[in-house]
Amino acid sequence: MRIKEEVNLFTEFKIKGISLKNRVVLPPMVRFSLIDKDGLVTDGLVKWYEEIALGGVGMIILEACCVAENAKLRDNQIGIWNDSFIEGLSKIADVCKKHKTPTLIQLHHAGFKEGIAAVSEEKLDGILEEFIAAFHRAKKCGFDGIEIHGAHTYLISQLHSKLWNKRTDKYGDRLYFTRELIKRTKDIFDDNFILGIRIGGNEPTLEEGIYIAKEVEKAGVDLIHVSSGVPDPSFKQDRKIEVPADFPLDWVVYLGVEIKKHVKIPVIAVRAIKKEVEASYLIENDLVDLVAVGRAMISRPHWMSWAKKKYKFRKNTGGKLL
Numbered sequence: 001m002r003i004k005e006e007v008n009l010f011t012e013f014k015i016k017g018i019s020l021k022n023r024v025v026l027p028p029m030v031r032f033s034l035i036d037k038d039g040l041v042t043d044g045l046v047k048w049y050e051e052i053a054l055g056g057v058g059m060i061i062l063e064a065c066c067v068a069e070n071a072k073l074r075d076n077q078i079g080i081w082n083d084s085f086i087e088g089l090s091k092i093a094d095v096c097k098k099h100k101t102p103t104l105i106q107l108h109h110a111g112f113k114e115g116i117a118a119v120s121e122e123k124l125d126g127i128l129e130e131f132i133a134a135f136h137r138a139k140k141c142g143f144d145g146i147e148i149h150g151a152h153t154y155l156i157s158q159l160h161s162k163l164w165n166k167r168t169d170k171y172g173d174r175l176y177f178t179r180e181l182i183k184r185t186k187d188i189f190d191d192n193f194i195l196g197i198r199i200g201g202n203e204p205t206l207e208e209g210i211y212i213a214k215e216v217e218k219a220g221v222d223l224i225h226v227s228s229g230v231p232d233p234s235f236k237q238d239r240k241i242e243v244p245a246d247f248p249l250d251w252v253v254y255l256g257v258e259i260k261k262h263v264k265i266p267v268i269a270v271r272a273i274k275k276e277v278e279a280s281y282l283i284e285n286d287l288v289d290l291v292a293v294g295r296a297m298i299s300r301p302h303w304m305s306w307a308k309k310k311y312k313f314r315k316n317t318g319g320k321l322l
């Protein structure tokens with residue numbers, strides 16, 4: 001009988017031709033205080049990503065970089081809307097490469113506070129072109145891939161959601177924008193360039209999250225990162241899903257675990273994963289492929305070595321998972 005090899009947090013993982021040394025990912029987090037008001041990368045930001053790479057994570061997802069100047073979240077968010085950003089962003093790609101840490105860049109458009117119903121078809125055509133141009137720039141910078149920001153009520157999340165997207169033109173097909181973006185940038189993806197997407201696992205329901213995940217898989221995405229969407233256009237409702245009483249982690253993590261059951265490509269789960277045992281629970285039980293550790297990594301950039309000590313202690317003392 002073949003014995004199944006034990007998989008743990010420190011087991012390597014491969015996405016296409018790219019090897020990750022373990023199962024932990026830094027999720028995208030805008031470091032507002034380390035960004036210049038023109039959206040340029042600062043030395044402080046390069047240093048921050050170097051620190052994370054030295055900390056030994058399996059993969060970094062660089063914070064939301066804006067594809068259009070008029071689509072920023074805040075003044076000090078990194079831009080990628082013209083070639084002047086390539087130099088700074090390349091410094092981050094280079095430093096992560098130097099420390100053998102694959103890095104994806106998240107591409108983002110903040111969307112429209114009033115919703116997307118009033119946005120003209122021509123305007124959306126233009127934004128699609130801006131995304132395509134940003135994809136090409138991201139490749140030039142030397143990253144290992146791209147993560148499309150399709151969660152958290154921003155443009156692509158609004159398009160994916162049937163609560164938000166009541167359009168009657170071609171963008172009324174909720175996945176049209178995403179599919180078209182993927183189709184029109186296919187030529188830049190190869191075995192060494194990953195295409196990921198962050199989606200809302202409750203967009204507005206888990207069933208819709210599963211539908212979106214299957215559609216993006218069909219369209220050719222290599223990796224899905226499950227976060228939250230917005231179930232209610234009034235922004236008042238945070239969640240609308242039932243989580244079994246015995247699920248020991250955050251409800252957004254649960255969305256990732258459920259979506260994983262419906263796709264063949266790798267899935268990243270995220271939110272409120274702080275301890276080694278929480279991350280290990282997800283990997284050792286094969287509930288998802290990768291775990292993202294965000295705020296806990298800000299307070300402890302070398303979270304990996306701390307987690308390794310905790311892991312060893314738990315194994316040596318017969319400590320249980322959750």
Ligand SMILES: Cc1cc2nc3c(=O)[nH]c(=O)nc-3n(C[C@H](O)[C@H](O)[C@H](O)COP(=O)(O)O)c2cc1C
Pocket residue numbers: 027028029030031063064106149151152198227270271272273292293294295296
């Ligand atoms: C300061 C900060 C900035 C963030 N910026 C982004 C971002 O650029 N893109 C994104 O998709 N999510 C962003 N997020 C959400 C994180 O990626 C992550 O999903 C969230 O913090 C939950 O994970 P955690 O509990 O491990 O921190 C941000 C979160 C924080 C705290």
